[in-house]
Amino acid sequence: MRFTTRAKTALLRHWTMRAKLTALYAGTFLLAGGLLLGVTYVLVQQRLERQSGVSERERAALLKNPMFQRATAAKLTMPDGRRVTLGDIAATLQAEQERYRRETMTSLLTQGGVALAGTGLIGTMFGWLLAGRGLRPVHRITETARRIAAGADRGLHERIGLSGPPDEIKKLADTFDLMLDRLDRSFDGQRRFIAGASHEMRTPLAVNRALIEVAVTRPGVSADARELGTTLLEINTRHERLIDGLLVLADARNEPAEPSPVDLAELTGGVLADATDDAARHDVEVQPGDLRAAPVSGDPYLLERLVQNLAENAVRHNRPGGTITARTATDGDRAVLEISNTGPVVHGHQTEALFQPFRRLGDRRTGGDRGFGLGLSIVRAIAGSHGGTATATPRAGGGLTVTVTLPARPPEAS
Numbered sequence: 582m583r584f585t586t587r588a589k590t591a592l593l594r595h596w597t598m599r600a601k602l603t604a605l606y607a608g609t610f611l612l613a614g615g616l617l618l619g620v621t622y623v624l625v626q627q628r629l630e631r632q633s634g635v636s637e638r639e640r641a642a643l644l645k646n647p648m649f650q651r652a653t654a655a656k657l658t659m660p661d662g663r664r665v666t667l668g669d670i671a672a673t674l675q676a677e678q679e680r681y682r683r684e685t686m687t688s689l690l691t692q693g694g695v696a697l698a699g700t701g702l703i704g705t706m707f708g709w710l711l712a713g714r715g716l717r718p719v720h721r722i723t724e725t726a727r728r729i730a731a732g733a734d735r736g737l738h739e740r741i742g743l744s745g746p747p748d749e750i751k752k753l754a755d756t757f758d759l760m761l762d763r764l765d766r767s768f769d770g771q772r773r774f775i776a777g778a779s780h781e782m783r784t785p786l787a788v789n790r791a792l793i794e795v796a797v798t799r800p801g802v803s804a805d806a807r808e809l810g811t812t813l814l815e816i817n818t819r820h821e822r823l824i825d826g827l828l829v830l831a832d833a834r835n836e837p838a839e840p841s842p843v844d845l846a847e848l849t850g851g852v853l854a855d856a857t858d859d860a861a862r863h864d865v866e867v868q869p870g871d872l873r874a875a876p877v878s879g880d881p882y883l884l885e886r887l888v889q890n891l892a893e894n895a896v897r898h899n900r901p902g903g904t905i906t907a908r909t910a911t912d913g914d915r916a917v918l919e920i921s922n923t924g925p926v927v928h929g930h931q932t933e934a935l936f937q938p939f940r941r942l943g944d945r946r947t948g949g950d951r952g953f954g955l956g957l958s959i960v961r962a963i964a965g966s967h968g969g970t971a972t973a974t975p976r977a978g979g980g981l982t983v984t985v986t987l988p989a990r991p992p993e994a995s
Contacts, residue, residue, distance in 0.1 A: 598719070599712045606708030607701060614697045618690075625689055629682045718743055718750045722757060729761070737765040775828075782824050790817045826955040829886055842990055843884050845875035845918050846909040852888040853907060856896060864901040865922075875909040875916035876990040879967045887963045888918070890956040891983055895922035899980070915969075916989040924980040932973040932981070936961045960985065 596604075725741045740761060743754035796802065797810035853867050860867045877884070895905045903923035910917050938958045960983070961971040969987035976982055 599709070599716055602712035602715070603705060603708045606712065607705040610704040610708070611697070611701045614701065618693045618697060621693065622686065622689060626682075626686060629685065718745070718754065722750075722754055726757070737761050737768065780828070783821070786817055786821050786824065790814065790821075793817065823955075826959065829883075829959050840878040841881050843877050843879055843881050845877060845884070845888075845916055845987075846872040848881075848885055849888050849907050849909055849918060849920075852885065852892050853905070856889075856892045856905075859893075860896045860905065863896050863899065864903075865896050865899045866902075866904045868904055868906045870906040871908045871910070873908075873910045875911050875918065877916045877967070877987045878990045879987070883963045883966070887960050887985065888920075890960050891918075891920040891985075894956045894983075895920050895924075895981075898922065898924045900924055903980070911989050912986075914989050915986045918985040918987075919982055921976060921982040922980045923976070923978065926979045927973075927975040927981055929975055932975065935973060935981075936971065957983070 721743065722741055725739060729737055729739055740758045741754045742758070743751055745751050793810050793813050797807050797814070802810075850869055850872055853869050857867050892905070899905065899922045906921045908917075908919040936957045938955055957971070957973070964971040964985050964987065967987050969985060971983065971985045974982045974984065
């Protein structure tokens with residue numbers, strides 16, 4: 582019994598709402614039709630009994646009456662010469678009447694059942710169509726929510742805008758739109774705050790750098806003061822890089838205003854050539870790999886920053902004597918960029934956390950050359966604003982392979 586209940590529950594879980602509503606409509610229709618058929622059966626049966634003129638109780642009492650028995654014992658001569666009694670004639674008429682009543686009731690049940698099954702099938706079809714029409718606004722809400730979730734990095738500007746009478750579904754859509762409005766304003770305010778704060782912090786950092794440079798280069802400065810000034814310049818430069826990263830992260834979440842044609846292969850080759858010197862200082866070899874044409878449309882500056890961040894991360898999180906390889910190609914309607922390195926071993930459950938701001942492998946937040954944990958966050962934000970994705974996969978021997986897919990530029994646009 583418990584197994585049967587669980588099986589029914591599991592079956593209902595896989596039913597769609599449209600199927601459940603159709604089953605509800607069809608079940609209600611069949612129940613009402615069955616009740617109507619039962620009531621009709623009872624009424625017709627009572628009508629036929631009243632037409633006979635004698636009830637079953639009266640007929641039984643009449644058959645036991647001695648006078649009726651003597652009367653029905655009298656014999657009559659039929660036209661064909663047969664001798665029959667009145668009782669035989671009455672029994673024949675009664676049997677014929679009973680057969681007529683039984684055939685009528687059987688025909689009512691049979692034909693009524695067939696008619697109920699046919700109308701039930703038609704009712705199920707109409708219930709399926711009505712359920713689909715009634716759930717159409719719900720499907721619209723679901724599709725809009727799915728599109729917004731898929732492009733959340735590009736903003737929350739799309740709305741459902743459902744029109745119609747103010748019923749429950751209309752209220753649900755309006756509430757969803759109101760929630761999106763509030764979230765959109767909140768996210769826009771957060772991005773404007775980051776951008777504004779970053780711009781405001783740039784000015785004092787530039788002033789600090791100028792003052793430190795003047796103090797360090799002034800004649801007669803002691804060695805200790807010059808060493809302190811050099812350290813302060815490095816700290817100031819690090820803070821400037823942090824502010825620049827925050828600005829790029831804030832701008833990267835917006836769709837490109839005027840997309841331009843960009844070839845990822847050409848862009849990657851140039852960035853890797855510029856990163857050769859930095860890689861050599863870290864004892865890392867840059868291997869361009871297989872760079873095939875991968876045309877896309879987007880912001881050239883942001884796409885270049887995307888490749889630069891991938892190259893810098895591949896160099897910074899590598900091992901001495903390691904390598905960096907890159908690959909670009911076009912796969913159907915998607916352009917693919919892959920950059921791999923031979924760094925430390927990374928577990929699969931750690932890769933997604935690397936795309937979160939200020940998160941690094943092992944959550945190490947110190948170290949002059951460790952960065953701020955914004956590199957892959959900026960990569961994913963830029964990829965998302967261009968309609969693409971960014972994922973990371975651990976390599977068997979250590980290191981990561983970061984894959985960026987973007988919508989390929991069609992040949993006619995090329």
